[in-house]
Amino acid sequence: MSNKLATPTSIKVMLVDDHPVVRDGYRHLLENTPDIRVVAEANDGEEACALYEQHMPNVVILDLSMPGIGGLEALRRIKAKDPAIHILVFSMHDSETLVLRSLEAGATGYLTKQGGVSQMVEAVRQVAQGKLFVDSKFVPDLMHHRLFATEDPLHALSTREFQIFQMLAEGHSVSDIAVMLSISPKTVGVHHANIMRKLRLQNAAQLVRLAIRCNVVKP
Amino acid sequence: MAEGEKKRIDPAAMSKSELVDQLNQLQANPKTGLDQSEAQLLHELQVHQIELEMQNLELREAQQRLEEARDRYADLYDFAPISYLTLEGTGRILEINLTGASMLGDERANLIGKPFSARLALKDSQLFFLYLNRVYHSVGGSNIVTEVKIKRGDAEVDVRLESAPMKSTAGRDRTCRMVMTDISEQKRTKGALKQTLLAQEALLNTIPAKVFFKDKDLRYTAVSQGCQEFFGRPVADILGKTNFDLIPRKQAEGLQRMELSVLLSGLPERNIEHMVTDSKDNQLFFTISLAPYFGPDGKTAGLVGVSVDVTPIREAEHLSQDLLQQNRLLTQQLFSLQEEERRHLARELHDELGQWLTAIQAEAEAIRSSSGVEREPEIYANAKAIGKSAAEVQSVIRRILRRLRPALLDQLGLADSLQELATQWRQHHPKIVCDLDLDGDLGDIPEPLNITLYRLVQEALTNIANHAQASHVKVWLRRVPGVVSEPEHLLLTVQDDGKGMTPNLPLKGLGMLGMRERVIASGGEFMSQSAPGQGVCIEIRLPLVAPRKERRKHE
Numbered sequence: 001m002s003n004k005l006a007t008p009t010s011i012k013v014m015l016v017d018d019h020p021v022v023r024d025g026y027r028h029l030l031e032n033t034p035d036i037r038v039v040a041e042a043n044d045g046e047e048a049c050a051l052y053e054q055h056m057p058n059v060v061i062l063d064l065s066m067p068g069i070g071g072l073e074a075l076r077r078i079k080a081k082d083p084a085i086h087i088l089v090f091s092m093h094d095s096e097t098l099v100l101r102s103l104e105a106g107a108t109g110y111l112t113k114q115g116g117v118s119q120m121v122e123a124v125r126q127v128a129q130g131k132l133f134v135d136s137k138f139v140p141d142l143m144h145h146r147l148f149a150t151e152d153p154l155h156a157l158s159t160r161e162f163q164i165f166q167m168l169a170e171g172h173s174v175s176d177i178a179v180m181l182s183i184s185p186k187t188v189g190v191h192h193a194n195i196m197r198k199l200r201l202q203n204a205a206q207l208v209r210l211a212i213r214c215n216v217v218k219p
Numbered sequence: 220m221a222e223g224e225k226k227r228i229d230p231a232a233m234s235k236s237e238l239v240d241q242l243n244q245l246q247a248n249p250k251t252g253l254d255q256s257e258a259q260l261l262h263e264l265q266v267h268q269i270e271l272e273m274q275n276l277e278l279r280e281a282q283q284r285l286e287e288a289r290d291r292y293a294d295l296y297d298f299a300p301i302s303y304l305t306l307e308g309t310g311r312i313l314e315i316n317l318t319g320a321s322m323l324g325d326e327r328a329n330l331i332g333k334p335f336s337a338r339l340a341l342k343d344s345q346l347f348f349l350y351l352n353r354v355y356h357s358v359g360g361s362n363i364v365t366e367v368k369i370k371r372g373d374a375e376v377d378v379r380l381e382s383a384p385m386k387s388t389a390g391r392d393r394t395c396r397m398v399m400t401d402i403s404e405q406k407r408t409k410g411a412l413k414q415t416l417l418a419q420e421a422l423l424n425t426i427p428a429k430v431f432f433k434d435k436d437l438r439y440t441a442v443s444q445g446c447q448e449f450f451g452r453p454v455a456d457i458l459g460k461t462n463f464d465l466i467p468r469k470q471a472e473g474l475q476r477m478e479l480s481v482l483l484s485g486l487p488e489r490n491i492e493h494m495v496t497d498s499k500d501n502q503l504f505f506t507i508s509l510a511p512y513f514g515p516d517g518k519t520a521g522l523v524g525v526s527v528d529v530t531p532i533r534e535a536e537h538l539s540q541d542l543l544q545q546n547r548l549l550t551q552q553l554f555s556l557q558e559e560e561r562r563h564l565a566r567e568l569h570d571e572l573g574q575w576l577t578a579i580q581a582e583a584e585a586i587r588s589s590s591g592v593e594r595e596p597e598i599y600a601n602a603k604a605i606g607k608s609a610a611e612v613q614s615v616i617r618r619i620l621r622r623l624r625p626a627l628l629d630q631l632g633l634a635d636s637l638q639e640l641a642t643q644w645r646q647h648h649p650k651i652v653c654d655l656d657l658d659g660d661l662g663d664i665p666e667p668l669n670i671t672l673y674r675l676v677q678e679a680l681t682n683i684a685n686h687a688q689a690s691h692v693k694v695w696l697r698r699v700p701g702v703v704s705e706p707e708h709l710l711l712t713v714q715d716d717g718k719g720m721t722p723n724l725p726l727k728g729l730g731m732l733g734m735r736e737r738v739i740a741s742g743g744e745f746m747s748q749s750a751p752g753q754g755v756c757i758e759i760r761l762p763l764v765a766p767r768k769e770r771r772k773h774e
Contacts, residue, residue, distance in 0.1 A: 019574035025581025032589045064630060065569065072630065092573055093626045094617060097639040101631055113573065114613040117580040118606065121588065174691070189690035193652045197645045202638055203654040 011128045014040040014057040016048040016074065017090075018066045026061060026090075026120070033121055045074030052078050052085075059128050061120075062107075064091040064098065072105055079106035086127045090116065099138050109133035154214055156198045164191045168204070169211030238267050302399035305385070310334050310351050319399055322378070324371035335397075340368035340375050354382040354395050366402065377403045429505075429526040432512075437461050437478055440521065451498030470495050474507075478522060481509040485519050493526075503530045551740030558670050565624040568616050576616070579609040625673055633661045633669050637676055641694065644680050652691045653680070659698030664709070668761060671741050672696065672711065675734055679713040679757060682730040687717030687755065698763070711759040719753040734759075 013030060015023045015038055023041050030036045040055040042048035044066045052060065060078060064071030075087055088109040089102045099110045109127040111119055112135050119135070126133040157165055167177045174192060178185040201207050211217045233241065242264045245257075296303060302319030304312055312330050320327040323338050330338075336347040347367070354363045362383050368375040382397040423430050423443035430443040439446075439457050447454050450465050462471035473493065481488050487510035494504055507526045514520035583606035590598040620626065627636040634657050641655040664672065676694055683689050693714045701707035731747065734757070738745040743761035 017574075019570070019578070021578035022574050022581065025578040025585065028585035029581045029588065032585050065626075070630070092569055092577075092613075092617065092620070093630065095627055095639055096642070097627055097635045098630055101635065113577045113580070114617055115610040117577070117584045117610070120581075120584070186690060189652060190650050192691075193645065193648075193650055196652055196654075197649060200642065202641060203656045205656070 009035070011036045011059055011124060012039045012055070012057040013037065013124060014042065014048065014051060014055060014060045016042045016045070016060060016066070016071070017063040018043055022063075025117075029117070029120060030124065036121065036124055045069040045071060045077075048074045049077050049081075052081065058086065059124050060085060060087045061090050061124070062087055064089060064093060064102070072101065075102065075105045075107055086130060088123055088127045088133070090120070094135075094137070096138055099134060103132075103134075110138070111135050112137075153199055153210070154216070157195060161191050161195050161198070164188060165195050165199075165207070165211065166216050168192065168195070169208050169217045235271065238264065238271070242268055304335065304397040304399060306335055306351070306382075306395050306397055308351075308355070308393045310336050310347060313394060322371070322376070322399060322401060323369060338369050340370055343367035343369075350380070350382075351395070355384050355393055357384060360384050360386075369399075376401060377406045426525075429524075429528070431524050431526075432521060433478070433524070434521040435482065435519065437475065437482075437522075449497055467496065477507070478509060478524070481511055481522055482519055485511050485513075487511065492529075501530075503528055504533045505529060547736070547739055550736045554671075554737055554740055555667060558667075561623040565620050565626075568620055568623070573613060573616055573620075576609045576613045580606050580613070583609065625670075628669055628673055633664050633672060636673055637694075637696065640673070640677060640680070644684070648684050651684075651689055654691075654693045654695075656693070656695045656697075658696070659700075661696070661698060664763070668709070668741065668763065671737055671761070672709065675711060675737060675759060676713070678730055678734050678737075683713075683715045683717065683755075685730075687715045687719075689715035689717030689754065691716045701763075707763045709761045709763055711761070712756065713759075714754065714756040716754045719749045719751050719755055721749075721751060731757075 013036055015026050017023050017026070020043075027038045027041070030038055039057050040051045042051045045068050048060065048062070062071050062075060066074075069077075071089065071091070075089070078085055078087065083106070086108040087106065088111065089099075089107045090111050090113060091098065091102075092113045094112045094114070102110050108130065109123050109132065111117075111123055111133075116123075116135055119133075123133045154162060154165065163181070164177060167180070172180070174188045175185050178188045181188070195201070196207070199207070199210060201210065208217070212219045241260075245261055245264060297317040299316060299318055302322050303314070303316045304319050305314040307313050311332055312335050313332075315323075315327055315330050317327060320330055323330060325338075336344040338344075339347055350363070350365050350367075357363050360383050362381050364379060364381050366377060366379050369378050370376075379400045379402045380397055381400070382395050385394045385396055419441070423441060426443055427445065428443070429445035429449055431439055431446055432441040434440050438459050438461050440459075442454055442457050446457060450457055452465075457465065462474050465471075466474075474495075477488065477491055477493075487508070489508045490506045491508070492504065493507050494502060497503055505526045506529050507524060509522055509524045511519045511522045583602045587599055587602035587606065590602060592599045625636045625640070627639055637655060637657065641653050645651075645653050676696070679694070680692070683692055693712070695710075695712040695714075697710050699705075699708050699710055735745040735747075738759050738761065741761055742764070743759060746758045747755060748758075749755040
């Protein structure tokens with residue numbers, strides 16, 4: 001099937017996955033397109049690092065769960081060799097944290113293996129141009145992250161939530177706030193929970209840090 | 220009669236009746252012109268008359284005093300608090316005072332002249348003559364004492380008889396005096412005392428403990444059956460002896476110290492642990508309780524001791540400790556086996572099923588994209604359906620995988636995994652604030668600890684979500700660097716402000732119990748604090764044994 005040769009305009013792809021059947025499937029899918037060519041296939045992270053230099057692909061499609069150094073480490077190493085390379089992570093894991101860590105390590109895109117296949121061709125094309133491509137189901141969650149934060153994360157909060165956010169950042173306790181706002185501590189608690197969830201905050205320290213960063217309170 | 224022959228009357232030599240006769244004669248035949256001697260005589264007689272009258276007066280007074288005394292003695296006799304009787308030789312009652320009559324429950328008149336034995340209980344009445352015989356033959360008239368029962372109405376009363384023979388008076392049979400005392404109260408007290416002693420003896424012999432009484436010199440005065448078995452000798456061989464006569468000197472000294480301190484302080488000591496060797500050379504563990512007892516003067520008279528053989532309890536404790544240890548070991552193995560099995564299962568699902576499904580999806584997508592919806596609509600639709608089904612199955616596998624093994628733990632380590640766990644939990648429980656604080660480097664926690672900590676937090680959060688009705692949860696995991704006194708360890712605190720629970724109740728459900736067992740299996744410590752309405756605070760300390768920089772985990 002891969003009888004077409006890579007032309008200078010076509011996107012050169014390297015497949016990194018420890019399962020040959022998966023690579024076969026990807027290759028069949030990608031080589032159905034006129035503009036994408038699979039130039040190399042690696043069985044694990046180490047091999048990927050070696051083959052990368054040999055074939056200089058435009059895009060690396062990378063699995064994360066592999067024997068040896070694993071996908072994330074391979075990602076870092078390849079990225080260290082060539083910061084311009086675009087890497088599309090293709091993983092079984094649908095964890096938001098893993099998406100973030102991959103993007104922080106330098107990946108340009110992240111697709112999950114459940115349902116992500118149909119987006120693969122499109123993703124490769126986008127990523128090849130350096131455009132961020134993340135499985136659509138992660139997008140609402142990731143919007144809060146500063147990697148994507150084009151706007152003030154606090155816009156996600158309602159007026160009341162923002163008010164309470166500010167008071168919490170100033171160091172007031174839930175019961176203090178309840179008294180000051182003449183509402184029940186239970187209600188304040190619910191707002192508090194919503195704030196933490198909406199802003200993806202793990203603890204009070206992170207809340208204060210975000211408040212300082214967004215100039216809500218003075219350091 | 221002739222003047223000269225006239226009998227010379229000498230009043231001093233006359234008897235009282237002669238004097239009176241003479242005086243009466245003189246007064247009956249008054250003579251005028253008495254001669255000198257007659258006048259003399261009359262005068263003397265008159266003097267005598269006056270003297271006699273005075274004597275008479277004195278005698279009457281003496282008689283009155285005597286009568287008063289007699290009455291007094293009769294009173295004394297009749298109302299003395301003990302009974303006096305006089306019996307004649309055959310045992311008939313000659314005299315009896317009122318106390319005696321009332322003791323016999325009858326009128327005195329009904330008693331006089333009746334045989335005393337008729338008033339005795341049948342058995343005693345038949346033997347009474349023997350007693351009387353002894354009385355009459357007593358040497359030197361000394362008192363002969365016996366105790367009998369007398370009848371009073373329907374009741375029988377215990378009395379003591381004390382009798383002595385009287386010196387026989389002429390014309391009378393032999394008689395005896397008898398004192399009768401009611402001793403029924405005395406008898407009752409004696410009986411009660413005896414019963415108490417018997418009850419004490421029964422108690423001593425029934426009680427499974429070794430019970431002993433000792434005097435001030437620490438000599439055994441009473442011991443239970445158990446002591447007999449312990450010392451391997453009969454009770455008679457123990458009484459009057461001290462521990463030094465019965466057990467090795469060293470042990471006796473130890474016991475003596477305790478016993479002396481109780482005797483001196485006058486204060487009881489409870490549950491003193493003591494190890495002794497019995498007569499068969501077995502090492503036994505006892506808990507001994509000692510208490511002083513006091514004499515009527517309020518001073519310590521001795522001590523009572525209760526000694527319980529706790530050897531079987533000790534052995535059972537050891538056994539149960541061993542069993543617990545084994546149990547924990549087993550639990551530990553169970554946990555690690557479970558995690559191992561889950562991990563294995565997860566790998567199989569991921570590597571085998573998952574990858575094939577990905578391949579199917581990719582192939583289906585390849586067919587779909589190369590067929591084209593217009594050119595080969597059926598193939599296009601079928602390929603799309605195949606891809607969709609494969610994606611469905613993959614989602615199911617993904618969900619199973621998530622339950623089996625936190626994927627991030629292998630990919631990113633503990634910190635990220637816990638944050639992801641907290642994030643997901645917040646999404647499921649939007650009304651509860653969940654703070655997660657992580658301190659120190661959690662990047663190189665060795666594998667069994669990693670999953671243990673993850674599962675602990677997971678279990679704690681699940682518990683809180685299911686039971687606590689909390690509005691705020693704090694999870695704090697920190698790595699505490701080792702110091703000289705304490706090696707490096709991890710501290711996990713999970714605190715909620717929910718309804719709490721009653722402390723000291725057995726841990727309900729498998730949640731807390733499972734957590735505790737997991738912690739103990741890892742050689743850690745588990746503490747939980749709670750009170751109704753006060754939330755629950757769990758503190759877990761896990762030792763960080765030999766944290767090695769492990770090779771990057773892979774799957």
